[in-house]
Amino acid sequence: MNTSADDGSAGQAGYRRSAGSPRGEARRRELLDRVTDDLAVNGLVDFSLRRAARAAGTTHKVLLYHFAGADDLLRQAVLKLRERRTVNAMAAATGGPADRTLADRVHAMWPLLSGDEPHLRVLDEAIGLAMYAPERFAWLGREASRLYLPSLVSLCPAGWSDQRKLEVAEMILGTLRGFLVEWRISRDAAGIAAGFEALTRALEREEADGERPPVAAPTS
Incomplete structure (x- = not known):
């Protein structure tokens, strides 16, 4: 670039x-x-x-x-592409029966995140660029989080505390990013499917548990 x-x-x-x-x-x-x-x-x-x-x-x-x-132009263009991706993914997550689980909603988003359309690959390139040259392009990753996290928080059960919603949204975002990297570099569909099974169990446990006190962040 x-x-x-x-x-x-x-x-x-x-x-x-x-x-x-x-x-x-x-x-x-x-x-x-x-x-x-x-x-x-x-x-x-x-x-x-x-x-x-x-x-x-x-x-x-x-x-x-x-x-x-x-x-500045790149920043705004990437933001527009991310907005398109987020709108499509959220439409898939929020459509269908109202009683779908959080895990079901996350599963519904995956095809809209991992497709081979050129604009989706560009967004994944942007995260790679942020890692390659963080001193100049770290904003590509930070702004992605600022855009995606509120959408993921909105998928969490309404009765959860704001802190718990944020914790679970961060887990989902980090996991999906890992799956996207794995998909782009290896096309290991079986491995990602196995990872989704583990993510599903984790989200099901979260939904089954009652409200818990927040866990302190690591201090290292």
């Missing part, structure tokens, strides 16, 4: 920025949609402001009028 300074990642002080007028905001959304569509198809490799400008049918100077630079 290339988001170098000569592509507008830094030193944009000479460019006038959009003032946020209704017309300017509509244009910004239009450009962002085009860049997001390009990112969904072509991925993060070689992403740059100039590539984004070609995809949007404009110039990099026009993009710098509406966005703070390549990293």
